[in-house]
Amino acid sequence: MIGPMLFRRADLDAIFAGKVTTAFRRWKRPTVKVGGTLRTALGLVAIDAIEVIAPEALTDADAAAANYPSLAALRAMFDSQEGTCYRITLHPGGPDPRNALQQNDALSAGDLEAITAKLARLDAQVERPWTAAVLALIEAYPGVVSTDLAARLGQDRAAFKERVRKLKALGLTLSLDVGYRLSPRGVAVLKRR
Structure with missing residues (x-):
């Protein structure tokens, strides 16, 4: 297990309800790895894929998949961070052992x-x-x-x-x-x- 990759409570609720399958972060280097899990307040989040993405390539579907109300809100998140932009594909990984x-x-x-x-x-x-x-x-x-x-x-x-x-x-x-x-x-x- 690795970290830190923090989630808002609303995002965690959506991940564990199966409504969110993607997260976006801007990092100097990724803090999670493919095949790893992350402990959260609701249980483990499993990391399926990590890919570099250009903010201008994001779509409305990307924003919805990551629980953002709009594409503009997702892009604004990237503007507030430094580093390379990443798309993280994830799913609920079960209860915290x-x-x-x-x-x-x-x-x-x-x-x-x-x-x-x-x-x-x-x-x-x-x-x-x-x-x-x-x-x-x-x-x-x-x-x-x-x-x-x-x-x-x-x-x-x-x-x-x-x-x-x-x-x-x-x-x-x-x-x-x-x-x-x-x-x-x-x-x-x-x-x-």
Whole structure:
């Protein structure tokens, strides 16, 4: 999986409803690759094709396929970005595998050992271990905005959010509209560590 390729919520809804099969971006170099998938709030988006396209070659059908209200709106998007113009053909790629992982709290001794080893590797990459502190903080303050959580640990918000994303990749946390909470798997790990 690769990224970042961000979608507006309306575009994601249309992609997962099967109404949108194309996206357009202007990049210095593509941030997705053919055959890859992209994690989104609604699940995985699969990348079928990427091709360079000249903005003047775009059509009304291109705009409609990418959920733009008009060809002028699609061209205006290109005007606001820098780099080469690309057409990305895509389709829904299924549920995010982290969803099932997050719900799996029936951890064997081997599962717990593997997760503990991954957390130890994350801790070893920095001067001070952080994984246990972040998990405990999220458990104590579910639904609290990341700015407040980061301040409680004396961390920069962006760095804190990156750390939480690493825990989410292991299936240990869930993102809420505001803040986070431990997943069932995260609760099990924290209790058994």
